[in-house]
Amino acid sequence: MNNADVAALFDRLAELLEYDGENAFRIRAYRAAARTIADQVDSLESIRGDEARSLTDLDGIGRDLAAKIETILDTGKLPLLEELSARVPVGVFDLLRVPGLGPKKVRLLVDSLGIDSLDGLEAACRAATVRGVKGFGEKTEAMILKNIAFVRGAAVPRQLWEEADQVVTDIVAWMRVCPAVERIEAAGSWRRGCETVGDIDLVAVATDAVAVMEHFRRWAHAVEGIVAGPTKSSIRGPRGLQFDLRVVGAPSFGAAWQYFTGSKEHNIRLRSWARERGWSLNEYGFQPVGSVAPATPPPAATEAEVYGALGLAWIPPELREGRDEVLLAAERRLPLLLEEQEIRGDLHMHTTDTDGEDTLVEMVRGARERGLEYVAITDHGQRVTMAHGLDRTRLLEQWDRIDRLNESLAAEGPAPIVVLKGIEVDMLERGGLDLPDDVLARADWVVASLHYGQSQPRDRITERILEAIRHPAVRVIGHPTGRLINRRPAYDVDMEAVIAAAAAAGTFLEINAHPSRLDLDDHHAAAARRAGVRMVISTDAHSVRGLGVMRCGVLQARRAGLTHADVVNTLGWSDFRRLLGGGAT
Ligand code: DGT
Numbered sequence: 001m002n003n004a005d006v007a008a009l010f011d012r013l014a015e016l017l018e019y020d021g022e023n024a025f026r027i028r029a030y031r032a033a034a035r036t037i038a039d040q041v042d043s044l045e046s047i048r049g050d051e052a053r054s055l056t057d058l059d060g061i062g063r064d065l066a067a068k069i070e071t072i073l074d075t076g077k078l079p080l081l082e083e084l085s086a087r088v089p090v091g092v093f094d095l096l097r098v099p100g101l102g103p104k105k106v107r108l109l110v111d112s113l114g115i116d117s118l119d120g121l122e123a124a125c126r127a128a129t130v131r132g133v134k135g136f137g138e139k140t141e142a143m144i145l146k147n148i149a150f151v152r153g154a155a156v157p158r159q160l161w162e163e164a165d166q167v168v169t170d171i172v173a174w175m176r177v178c179p180a181v182e183r184i185e186a187a188g189s190w191r192r193g194c195e196t197v198g199d200i201d202l203v204a205v206a207t208d209a210v211a212v213m214e215h216f217r218r219w220a221h222a223v224e225g226i227v228a229g230p231t232k233s234s235i236r237g238p239r240g241l242q243f244d245l246r247v248v249g250a251p252s253f254g255a256a257w258q259y260f261t262g263s264k265e266h267n268i269r270l271r272s273w274a275r276e277r278g279w280s281l282n283e284y285g286f287q288p289v290g291s292v293a294p295a296t297p298p299p300a301a302t303e304a305e306v307y308g309a310l311g312l313a314w315i316p317p318e319l320r321e322g323r324d325e326v327l328l329a330a331e332r333r334l335p336l337l338l339e340e341q342e343i344r345g346d347l348h349m350h351t352t353d354t355d356g357e358d359t360l361v362e363m364v365r366g367a368r369e370r371g372l373e374y375v376a377i378t379d380h381g382q383r384v385t386m387a388h389g390l391d392r393t394r395l396l397e398q399w400d401r402i403d404r405l406n407e408s409l410a411a412e413g414p415a416p417i418v419v420l421k422g423i424e425v426d427m428l429e430r431g432g433l434d435l436p437d438d439v440l441a442r443a444d445w446v447v448a449s450l451h452y453g454q455s456q457p458r459d460r461i462t463e464r465i466l467e468a469i470r471h472p473a474v475r476v477i478g479h480p481t482g483r484l485i486n487r488r489p490a491y492d493v494d495m496e497a498v499i500a501a502a503a504a505a506g507t508f509l510e511i512n513a514h515p516s517r518l519d520l521d522d523h524h525a526a527a528a529r530r531a532g533v534r535m536v537i538s539t540d541a542h543s544v545r546g547l548g549v550m551r552c553g554v555l556q557a558r559r560a561g562l563t564h565a566d567v568v569n570t571l572g573w574s575d576f577r578r579l580l581g582g583g584a585t
Pocket residue numbers: 187188189190194196197198199200201259260261262263264267268
């Protein structure tokens with residue numbers, strides 16, 4: 001059982017307890033525990049095995065929860081969850097997957113109409129009996145019908161941030177065309193830079209909300225309406241993606257943008273922080289709570305006003321995950337997050353010499369147009385036969401071309417872009433690298449990656465990576481966990497050991513900026529930072545266009561709280577050259 005598995009069991013438990021009408025505190029405690037566990041980089045096993053640590057040291061984990069975690073680790077099961085699951089009709093699990101139907105609503109439907117399956121729910125909606133249940137209406141019925149079809153259809157996986165970003169740009173531009181729109185901003189997980197996005201949340205200030213909603217539904221990429229109201233509408237757009245739009249008054253804009261940006265966990269923390277200071281905070285603004293003399297609520301037209309009224313610095317959306325950001329904002333200790341324009345070089349890219357689409361010269365020209373000062377060309381080593389990986393002869397031939405390219409770039413004028421002679425070596429299944437040490441010793445920049453033997457046991461994979469980390473020629477470990485979002489989970493690797501070894505050896509870890517990789521992820525990158533490991537954000541571009549994903553890597557780094565000092569390729573060329581040591585170009 002890894003941490004995510006354990007967290008999923010607690011989330012499931014919370015859901016079933018809520019269905020069962022259990023008290024809110026207990027439910028919240030399990031949800032908080034799930035979150036804490038999912039956020040841990042160190043495995044629960046290792047925390048439990050460490051004499052200096054205890055599961056009860058974790059935020060929100062008391063003795064009872066710690067005992068439950070131990071049971072799960074030992075048996076793979078949670079007896080309380082098994083017990084509850086056995087009591088709940090099987091069909092209820094399907095009903096819980098219908099968007100817009102939480103556990104409480106499902107319970108009402110089960111109890112009052114005896115519904116116990118998606119078919120039953122659909123029939124009841126068509127027979128218009130659902131609207132008779134307290135809290136349900138005609139609109140809810142229509143919403144349920146649409147969403148049932150959705151649950152039955154191919155489950156739409158969460159969209160990659162970069163894909164979502166394209167449609168966000170499009171709809172925001174479309175909404176700005178509407179004369180009634182005074183301001184429109186996107187919020188939610190997109191704004192927080194999450195690696196995947198479930199739906200798109202938009203907040204608008206408008207003179208005429210009805211006109212805004214009409215305009216919204218006329219968006220060229222709208223597939224269907226889901227909910228249509230005067231201040232709140234939802235539509236389905238491309239690839240099944242849902243768009244929620246809220247229209248608010250200008251004085252509430254800061255509160256609304258803050259609210260719909262979330263995360264839910266951040267909002268919960270912020271609200272309790274506000275409450276402790278005498279204010280209730282919702283998407284409309286502040287209200288005094290429990291004060292004898294009614295105080296005038298502070299303004300909430302901007303986010304800075306909302307956070308400021310609570311004695312907090314404005315918190316960048318990427319940090320709003322309910323970790324420690326509220327405390328840091330109170331103490332004015334928020335990290336000064338990395339910005340994309342601080343990136344000065346790109347140290348992982350491919351060319352037509354292996355599996356890239358553009359030539360060496362095209363890639364370098366593309367990088368120069370992006371304003372980079374240096375790049376490393378890191379085609380695949382010979383093990384990657386599918387990509388026609390480079391053997392010694394072909395690699396040395398490429399490096400000759402790079403020497404000549406640098407000469408001609410230098411002849412064009414002062415401060416030319418510098419091209420480093422690099423390679424992405426493969427960590428072989430049996431250990432070792434796929435090019436000999438005497439070749440690697442001549443490289444300016446070596447990225448070591450693991451592409452084969454990904455299903456080997458944890459010890460083997462970890463050992464292969466540790467060996468690469470300790471290799472004198474290896475500068476950075478490429479996409480250290482190998483995960484591909486929505487496609488393939490990470491290989492089984494002991495990331496604590498990897499991070500510790502990287503710190504000891506002074507080897508860097510990559511944040512691969514490809515939208516499907518984002519590897520290291522935010523949790524691992526934060527852990528690496530705490531361990532004193534420096535990171536390299538690289539595009540792993542296989543084309544000139546691919547150089548554009550740097551911003552995705554930067555977003556992930558920001559979510560991890562990284563500053564420019566944590567990221568090696570923020571160094572200007574002269575500093576970076578010093579870091580490389582005498583040998584470089
Ligand atoms: P997603 O869409 O699954 O990628 O994630 P989000 O974070 O965009 O979540 P979404 O679309 O359900 O809601 C947008 C924001 O609205 C969310 O981040 C925080 C706020 N919000 C939604 N539901 C709740 C809630 O029950 N309590 C609180 N405090 N905030 C909520």
